Every structure is written in structure tokens, then in C-alpha cells.
Amino acid sequence: MSGNKEISTPTIQRTNEIMSEMLHAADTLKKIGIAVSVFGSARITSESPYYALGEALGKGLAQAGFVVIAGGGPGLMEAANKGAFESGGTSVGLHIKLKREAKSNSYLSIDLPFQHFLSRKATFFMHSTAYVVLPGGFGTLDELFEALTLIQTGKVPPGPVILVGKSFWGGMFDWIREQLLGLELINPIDPDLFFIEDDPVKIVDHLKEFYRTHPDLAKQVGNKPI
Template sequence: MTDHQPEPIGTGSPHEDRRQTGPVMLRRHKVPVTTTDQRLLEAHQPNEWLHADPWRVMRIQSEFVEGFGTLSELGPAAAVFGSARTRPDDPAYAIGVEVGRLLAEAGYAVITGGGPGAMEAANKGAFEAKGTSVGLGIELPFETGLNEYVDLGINFRYFFARKVMFLKYSRGFIVLPGGFGTLDELFEAVTLAQTQKVTEFPIVLMGVTYWQGLIDWLRDTVLEGGMISPSDLDRLVLTDDPHEAVRAIRSYEGPPA
């Protein structure tokens, strides 16, 4: 073998060279034929690496860094959830506007998913009250971006990063009528409160007629079957009154500074 011929890689010998790449150890046929620096500096490369799991970790990290950096000085805030399908002529839309307005007047930033429908309504209420209107959007094939009433917006690729921002920077949830996404956020919060991952975290369900069936099922089936405790159900405040909803948020900590 001449000096100009490369050493064969991966012949199966247990005594072959190995390569340490950070915490990862590679041997035999797993040792790449090129180095990281070489691949970095090559001009013409395929872009499959953009979709590889290690790169996704960096992208996930960047979403957390961006979210924490943007929201860390937000101040007292409450999250409002509800369906993107709520139309402006739906009574739930008007309730969302009123909830957003009252939260802003009480000194809270209003955080929503940033989309249309009930989310837009709460952002509109905060905007019209000259409060801080926040939208945490999510990349979806059928969404059109953040609504026009969002003053401070972040778009996320990953639901779990977005959920952390809602829970970390909100002092309570107000939940308007909604579908699977709204239910997902609702039960995520209830589960974290039940397991004491978050403490003193009020959860208000706006719309007695809409939510009463769910409350009845939780009480008559889930609680009756011993799957939850009475205190788990007591965490949920059910009301039609936006003022009562905001009082429930404030009661856990007193008025924000």
C-alpha cells in the first residue's frame, strides 16, 4: 500500500482505529471516511443533514432560547385558549374580547396561540385595552400566521416547546370553547397541577353550557371510578362571567404589581 492510498475503513478487525466525536465513540465500519471539518468546508453538499436528529436537537434548543429570551421580562400574564374556528359573530368571540380586555386592565399580558377565532378575540381585547398582546404561533399546514392584534409574537415548530412557554410565563389559564387543541392544553395544565409540577395555577372554563357535559363526565364517571380525587376537579372554575374568570386568576396571587 503506497502513501497515496487511503487506509481501508471498516474491515471488521477488533484492533482497528477508533474515532471519538465528543461523547460518541465510533469503531470499525462506523468510523466515517471524512472528518467533521472536511464536511463543513466542502462547498457542494447535500442538505439531508438539515433533517437529521442531531440537527433537530439544535433547532429545538433554539426555540427554547428564543422563547425564554423573548418572554422573560413579560411580567404577569395569563393565557387564553379557544378554538381557531370561532367566528366573529359567535357569542364566544365577544366573551373572548371581554376576557382579553379585563385581563389587560388588571395588569396582565394576554398570551394566546396567536391564531384566528377565540385566540384573535382575546388578543383583540388586550390590544384595544392598550395591554400587551402576545401570540405563540405553531407551524401548521392550515394556519395563516399570527392574527393582526398580536404585538409580540413567536412562531414555533414544536408543540412541546410552545407548551412550556404557555406554562412558564402564564399565571393561569382561561379556556374558551374549543376542540382537540384546546382540550390538549386544558388537560396538560390539569395534569401538571395534579402532579404538583405547577402550583397555585387557576384554570377557568368559560361557557357553562359548553363545558358542563365534560364536568359531569369527570365527576360522575372519572371521579366516581376513583381515577381522580375531588381536589382535582375542584381546580376547575366554571363560569359564564368574564369578571369572575379574571378574579379567579387574581385570587391566586393578588393583583399584579
């Protein structure tokens, strides 16, 4: 066997695909401005009050000058994209094809398809300055805790992580404070960076004020202050 022959394995192929997706996303989003990721369930229908809340958040963020990044699929991802898109803002969808999410929603200024969760998640955190988390299941929880982990370990610039829905998130938030913080398993929580809020107007106002007083944080991810 020749020592110069290149060997391709499934692992190498997947790695190349992941890198290609990340590079394409980085090139596409390099000049989008200050972006906020909105996470939430694909399973919640348009009849749910949470859908209306997600749409109001997307609208408010877009009107305040933020780019909205969501998963590009149905449910609360669609709600956030719809609010931003119909308000004339930039609505980004990082869509990964799944059984429940066979196609991207119809409210996207930029539609980025992904085959791999790793490259998709990296794109969220490389291009967002804040994270707004609506109710969701395992995928949403995964995104939430990765955002908190990356911020607390200094791998991404600090930015607000806002849980939307006190009745949904309240018990988990209390557990985090009582158990994780109480046992000193995590760093002290900055109330300006991690909190629960139901009012979309207050959420948008908090983000506007945060980046008015911390313009350097937006620049750390290559985006311009609003």
C-alpha cells in the same frame, strides 16, 4: 470513520430546533409579569358570541394588569389577543404555522413563531400562572388536559384553570367529577383552581383575588405580583 466526527440525525436536528425555540421564548418573556394563557378554537368566527366573550376576557385581563398569552392565530385566539391589545395591555401570540393558521393575527405586542408544538406548549406552561379555556377542539383539549396534568403532578405551580361556557363544557366537567374523581383516578379537585364560569368579569375578579392572596405562586414562575 473518525470517532471525533459529529453525527447529525433528523432527531438531533429537531431537538436542537426545539431547544432553540424554547430558549428564544424564555429570553423574550422573562420579564413580562403575571401572564394568563387563553386557549380556544381557531375555527370560531368573529360573528360567534364566543368571539365576543374571548375579546371581553382579553380586555378585562389586560385592564386588571395581566399579560394575555394566546396562540396568536385566528378565531378565539385572535379574540383574546384583540381584547388585550386594543386595551393597551401586553398581548403575546405563540403562533405555529398550520394550514388553517397560516399567519399570526394583527393584535400582538409580542409575536413568537414556532415550528414545533413541543416548544410552543412548553412556553405556555413555563410563563403562565393561570389558564382560561374557551370552546375548542382537539388542540384546546390537549392544552387543557396538559395544564391539569402538570398542576396535579406538581410540575408547574398551582393556578386556576377556568372553563368558559357552561353549555359547552358542562357535560365534560360532570364526567370528570363522576368518573375520574368518582373512581379516584385523579386527586380531589380544588374548586378555586378548576371550575366553569360564563361571566368574564367574575373570571377576572377571581384571578385578581387569587393572586392577591397567593403572591408566592406568581413568584414561582418568575413573575411579579399584580
